[in-house]
Amino acid sequence: MRLLLGIVAIATVPAWLGVYANSAAAQTFDDRWSIIPKAHAEPAPEARDQTRQNPLEQSPTGEPSRRPEDRSAPRSSNRVFSGKASYYSYPTGKTASGSSFNRDSLTAAHRNLPFGTRVRVTDLASSKSVVVRITDRGPWVRGRVLDLSLGAARSLGITDRGVAQVRADVL
Numbered sequence: 001m002r003l004l005l006g007i008v009a010i011a012t013v014p015a016w017l018g019v020y021a022n023s024a025a026a027q028t029f030d031d032r033w034s035i036i037p038k039a040h041a042e043p044a045p046e047a048r049d050q051t052r053q054n055p056l057e058q059s060p061t062g063e064p065s066r067r068p069e070d071r072s073a074p075r076s077s078n079r080v081f082s083g084k085a086s087y088y089s090y091p092t093g094k095t096a097s098g099s100s101f102n103r104d105s106l107t108a109a110h111r112n113l114p115f116g117t118r119v120r121v122t123d124l125a126s127s128k129s130v131v132v133r134i135t136d137r138g139p140w141v142r143g144r145v146l147d148l149s150l151g152a153a154r155s156l157g158i159t160d161r162g163v164a165q166v167r168a169d170v171l
Helices: 002-025 029-033 068-072 150-156
Strands: 080-088 106-107 118-123 129-136 144-149 163-170
Touching: 080 129, 080 150, 106 150, 118 144, 129 144, 129 150, 144 150, 144 163
Parallel strands: 080 144, 106 129
Antiparallel strands: 080 163, 106 144, 118 129, 118 163
16 A cells, blocks of 8 residues: 555656646746746847947037046056045054055055055155055045055154145156
8 A cells, every 4th residue: 555655646746747847838938037927028228339429428629538438548657646644553464455564664555556556755844755665555534645654654754743744656
């Protein structure tokens, strides 16, 4: 009797699966894969003509302006910026670039300059300058443009002030 029940159970499962599998075959692809039942996707928009220029993409002088995808073009290497710089120091740790932090080295943190970039930092009050290498990210205080290591701050003589107005020239 048990053998007969086992055979019936084994034969019933494939038959049951076959009944429910056929209902999926009766559906279209859109019906089976739609998130919302009975919803159908709109056709894809036609590709824009790349040779035609949009009038909004022209400057008032009639010359084409830079398109948004051209924003990643390399910038000039003679970039200059100014603002407030502070300094930071902690005993040990890693920088955002992965190198070990040495507070006595001539390094700095900047929000988006590439790691390894060399920058000449000049204190506008004393006209002292130092060349630092970007190894970290920051500063995260509004209105500041650079975070200098303790060694760089000592070279500029700003450790007693904490924050100084500087000019930075990307080398």
